[in-house]
Amino acid sequence: MSQQTTMLEATSLRKSFGKRGQIQHVLKGIDFRVMEGEFVGIMGPSGAGKTTLLNVLATIDRTTEGSIKINGTDISSMNDRKLSQFRRDQLGFIFQDYNLLDTLTVKENILLPISVGNVKRVVAEDRFKSIARTLGIPELANKYPGEISGGQKQRTSAARALINEPSIVFADEPTGALDSKSAASLLGTLAKVNDERDVTIMMVTHDPVASSYCNRVVFLKDGTIYSELYRGDQTRQQFFQEILKVQGILGGDSVDAL
Amino acid sequence: MTLFDLVVRSMRKNLKHYYLYFFALILSVVLYFVFASLQHDSTVLERTESSFTMASGFKAAGILLLFISGVFVLYANSIFLKRRSREVGLYQLIGLSKFTVTRMLVTENFLLGTGALAIGIGIGLLVSRVFLLLLMKLVGIDGVLTLSFSGAAILQTVIVFVALLALTSLQMAFAVKRSTLLELFKVDQSGERIKKPKTIVSTIFGILGILLIGFGYWLSGHMLNSLLFFNMIVVLVSVILGTYLLFRVTIGWMLYQIRSSKKGHLGLSNSLSLAPLMHRIKANANSLTIITVLSAMTLTMLAAAYSTYYSTEKETRLLQPFDYMIDGDATIADQFTKSLDDAGIAYHASTIEGIELAGTYEKKLNPLFSDRDTTVRIVSERQLSEAGLQIEVKDSQSGVILDAPTYWIVKSAKVPLNLTLEPKRFNKNISIERFAEGNAFNMVEFASTLVVKDEKFQAIKSEYKAVEETQLNDAIVINLINKSDFEEATALYNDIESVSKRFDFYTEYRKTLQSSGMLIFIAGFLGLVFLISTGSILYFKQMTEAEQEKASYRTLRQLGFSGQEIMKGVIKKQVFVFGLPLAIGLLHSIFALKSASFIFMSDVTVPTVIAMSVYIGIYLVFAFLTVGYYRKTVQAAL
Known part of the structure; x- marks a missing residue:
């Protein structure tokens, strides 16, 4: 795998909430x-x-201090309009609760991110077909979100995140609302997409099973990076054990599992 | 903590849910109270009691107002309930019984209700003076404002709204009783599943909707026959049914076709307009139909009333072409002119000779309404013009008929048309070149006037003088030089004691002005209430939809769409939601006015356009408010 180029670079990020006197430092x-x-x-x-x-890196929220570069572009100084444009061109999102528009069909949902802009209809159609095939949902194209299962919704959501061929996909607890079987299947697909299409993915999760699909896992504690694990040549099972170990030291996951 | 404490607490916490319902309540109270105070005002009572139509008009308006306020408040309450269903569900979830929850809601309702009643009456007391002033101005009374603190109006308002509160409380009780916990938590996600329309059935119904409206329009232009009343009902039913089908099927079908033609490439603005519209087409069909029909009704009512008011002077002039007229009695005329001289009022008097003869048209003027036999009063074109009324006659063989009361029936008659005068042995024929609008004399009796060239008139006069059937009639007409002398001159005119028939323009004008002023006031008032109700209903509905779609806006913002891009789609939806009922309502009302145009003798395009523009202007305010609300929602979504 070619890992020479930096896709995302964050330097001394700080984020605090609240008013003076009651400031809470999160990052x-x-x-x-x-x-x-x-x-x-x-x-x-x-x-x-x-x-x-995740929110800060994904330009949904602003940092208090520090700089973020995505694909060579410094986003910390951009205004809202530029950020919107940037998100649409360069980023993809997968959310825990899918965030599909109930009034749109699966296909319409997936095509939404490239609906405004200069992607030709033929190109868009091709991209849709290829992504729908990769995610195994071509037969759902004309269904509404209310008519499909959670796992299928999350696949739709993933397809939507990939349609604009983003530099990086941000996934926020993508398996949080799925049963273990659907979760495993989705993660397998994400790993496949990452491998085959060379898509950069950053996923927040509390589930060690989910993170065992990653190449690398970063552990946060109290707003700082606690440690990092590389999968390297380990099998997923071995990597999973490693993750569990660190998590055990970190503690507190039982609370998180709520 | 007592139940009452809980109520007060929840009300304080939920102000943003309440203000909508509270606002609707206050508004209804204010408008109803203003109307009630006018009803009980002595000045108004004096005027209305003298006229049966005015009194009954006021009464009917009161009932209509009551009905509209009732529907409006109930509707607002149902939206309010829907928005709070989660809260109601939560109370039940933590173990309050349905009865307790109902009691809580009812307590709240009465707290809100009494508050709204007090505030509404307070505002009403302030603004009713303005409305009274407006009414006085419209009917042309410059009196002193007498409006006093009316206990009866307050009592009436209180009774009506306590009854309404009881009704809304019942509505709440029913809503709680019927609800299941599951439903209560799901309200926000409600929406219809979009099914592929059954092509044949929906095509048939879709086309039927358009056909029904078209048929209604067509019939409205052809209903002046013996089945008038029946026709009116048919027109109403077919247009309303057609409108419903239009919203329920036709538009859904059209939207579906557009959407399927996109094959999934819907685009952002369609995703935010077309898709949510289709999602709620069933739920929206009813309210859009009601709003369209109400708008059409209001527009018609307003335009008709304003046209009447606007053309009062013109229409009175058509009926009373001369300021004063004394029919056949020269001594009385002398008496009047003498008193005018004494008062130093400048005038112009002249005599119009007339010969009254029976006659027969060669064929019926209108296949349904008229007779071939008639009586005409023949006058000279020259004398009429000297008296101040210009009626052009082509040549000495022709004549022009004036008869205001039947003008709308005979105006469609084919001319030229032969009229044979009695007695037949004279073989006197006049070719009628046209039927002109208005009267040639101040409403004397129901006889048509036939205007001919002077030489023709003199010939007829000399020829017929000897004939016993001939009745000669001289009318003395007086026009004031200075129209500001009207009041004084009219007083003098009325002072003359005589049994002879008298007709003057000014008295008639004042009378008409009063009734048409009252008419436009009532119509305007009701129109305002309708308009505010329909506008608010649309606004409330859209507010609820905006809340429901908040999550979508958030997602779209996260996906990188800017607020402006999202607003483009939202505005497109609003153009549809507000524009379509307005456009169809306008179309309906234009046809309704066209079919009723016979009640006006003068052209009413200008007043109609003015009335409709005012309506559209106020209506658009609600559209802008709605867009503003969406903008806020979209901005706050991320």
């Missing part, structure tokens, strides 16, 4: 880097700052 100086084609998992107990980190 306390994080230096972090994701290479092109990596599948990175972010783990950590509740309140460690996982989701905040």
